Amino acid sequence: xxxxxxxSILRSYLSAAAAIAVLYAGTSGCxxxxxxxxxxxxxxxxxxxxxxxxxxxxxxxxxxAGELRIPKPGTDKLSxxxxxxxxxxxxxxxxRWAQEINSVGVAVFILDSFSGRGIINxxxxxxQLQSLAMMVDAYRALDALARHPRIDPSxxxxxxxxxxxxxxxxxxxxxFRKTYGPLNVQFAAHIGLYAPCYVTYRDDDKTxxxxxxxxxxxxxxxxxxxxxxxxxxRLKKSGADVALAxxxxxxxAYDSFSxxxxxxxxxxxxxxxxxxxxxxxxxxxxxxxGKPFDLNDxxxxxxxxxxxxxxxxxxxxxxxKEFLTETFQLPN
Numbered sequence: 594x595x596x597x598x599x600x601s602i603l604r605s606y607l608s609a610a611a612a613i614a615v616l617y618a619g620t621s622g623c624x625x626x627x628x629x630x631x632x633x634x635x636x637x638x639x640x641x642x643x644x645x646x647x648x649x650x651x652x653x654x655x656x657x658a659g660e661l662r663i664p665k666p667g668t669d670k671l672s673x674x675x676x677x678x679x680x681x682x683x684x685x686x687x688x689r690w691a692q693e694i695n696s697v698g699v700a701v702f703i704l705d706s707f708s709g710r711g712i713i714n715x716x717x718x719x720x721q722l723q724s725l726a727m728m729v730d731a732y733r734a735l736d737a738l739a740r741h742p743r744i745d746p747s748x749x750x751x752x753x754x755x756x757x758x759x760x761x762x763x764x765x766x767x768x769f770r771k772t773y774g775p776l777n778v779q780f781a782a783h784i785g786l787y788a789p790c791y792v793t794y795r796d797d798d799k800t801x802x803x804x805x806x807x808x809x810x811x812x813x814x815x816x817x818x819x820x821x822x823x824x825x826x827r828l829k830k831s832g833a834d835v836a837l838a839x840x841x842x843x844x845x846a847y848d849s850f851s852x853x854x855x856x857x858x859x860x861x862x863x864x865x866x867x868x869x870x871x872x873x874x875x876x877x878x879x880x881x882x883g884k885p886f887d888l889n890d891x892x893x894x895x896x897x898x899x900x901x902x903x904x905x906x907x908x909x910x911x912x913x914k915e916f917l918t919e920t921f922q923l924p925n
Contacts, residue, residue, distance in 0.1 A: 628695060629663040633702070633741075637733040639710065645725040646794070646875030648772050652726075657709040659734060661702045663743055664695040670745035672921040673700040674784075675734050677727055677757030679846070680715045680861075682707045686849045690752075693910050698924075699917055702738055706730045706757075715756065717860045717895075720888055724759035724789070729773050731760040736775035748921050750782035752913070755816060755845065758788030762807070765800045765833075779803070782920045784913060787813055787845050790821035792869040792877060797824075798831040805835040806916050808909045810843025815897035817865050838912060840905035847902040848909060855900045867892035 638652030663671065674694050676687055683705055691701040706727050707713065715721045731751050739746035753761030762785040763769060770779055783805045807825065809818045821837055828835045840847065844855070869886050872878040877886045884890075918925065 627665045629661075629666070631661040631663070633659050633661050633737060635659055635704065635730065635734050635737050637730045639722070640726050640729055642723045642725045642877065643875040645729065645769070645773070646871060646877075650773075652729075655709055657705055657730060657733075659702050659704040661700065661738070661741070662691050662695055663700050664698055668743075670748075671698065671700045671743055672748035672750075672781075672917070672923065673702060673738055673744050674750045674752050674917065675702045675704055675731060675738065677704055677731050677751065677753035677760045678706065679753075679755030679757050680719065681846075682712075682714050684849065685851045686754075686846075689850065690848075690910075693914060694917065697914050697918055699921065700744060702734060704730060704734045716858060717862060719756070719862050724756050725763070727753075727757055728760040728764050728769060731764055732770075732774045735778060735780060739775065739778045746778045748781050749778070750784060750917065750920070751780045752784035752786075753788070754786045754848075755789070758785035758807075761785045762788045762790070762805065763794065763797065765803060765805050766794065766797050767799045767801050768794075768796045770801055782806070782916070784808075784916070786848065786909065787816050788821060789816045789864070790824040791817075791864060791867055792871065793824075793880075794871045798827050798833070800828065800831070800833045802834070804916075804920060805833060806912070807835070807837045808840070808912070809837060810840050810845065810847045810902065810905060812842055812898075813845045814865060815845040815861065815863050815899070820868070838909070840902065840908065843902040843905040844898050844900040846899040848906040849899065850901050850903075850906065852899055852901045855898055858897045858899065860895050861897040862888065863894050863897050864892065865897075866894060 635657040637655050639655050640652040687703050694701050712721050738744050751761045761783050765783045785807045787809050825835050825837045868880045869877050870880045879886045
């Protein structure tokens, strides 16, 4: 595979990485002098959801990049979290999450599933990259990160946002781990913010047994919370370690501090009125109409709202850090 794509991505990151590093000065728990920044390649493939569901691995090769932030110098093995972005691509909120997670001594790998594929964002056209393809990306990042000399391969979590939360949540399914996960390593925990839960996949209640934590705004009109409530109840009945935190008045992307006021996105695609189920041969079906689903389905609409909610964001950051501290058995 040619590496010219990664070289281009690397150049585009350098100035941003330098600017971001300055923000670490004065950050609680770590300083700019302590944090090491590394740009790492991730070799993956691009698959359609149907291919993922039937176990087809014949996708076109893609070379992605990610930024690894190691919170302190030394030779000891550290826990890590892979961040998987949403439809808008990487933005300021992911930098803040990296700082929050670094502050408890955990490394962060910010995976970019878009730039290496020539995608800017998928807000108005989700067909550019289907969501389960990003789950495959997350597994490939896990494989790469597990080989890093500073990372403990048994303590790598995945955390996703909106479209990226599909990767974080459903990588907990044993079915997908067996087919697309790396050998001898698996995610230690799964964290999803405002996750789309409106597709019922076959055997999606059979998980790896690793803990799952979801966070969702009740006012979300892009990715409604109700399907996640239903999925969480099914997971609980199957014995999964799962919890859903709900925030009244919080909209989609409630942790995006750069948003001021209610921001309307009139052309954003949303499947908020769709209830979908996996049918035969990996086809996604509209459970109401019984017809095969695609983005031209009448249940797909346009027009969503995003808004920052300081209280919900702070509560989520606190809960995530406490969860990581407990799961990874970090010192308080």
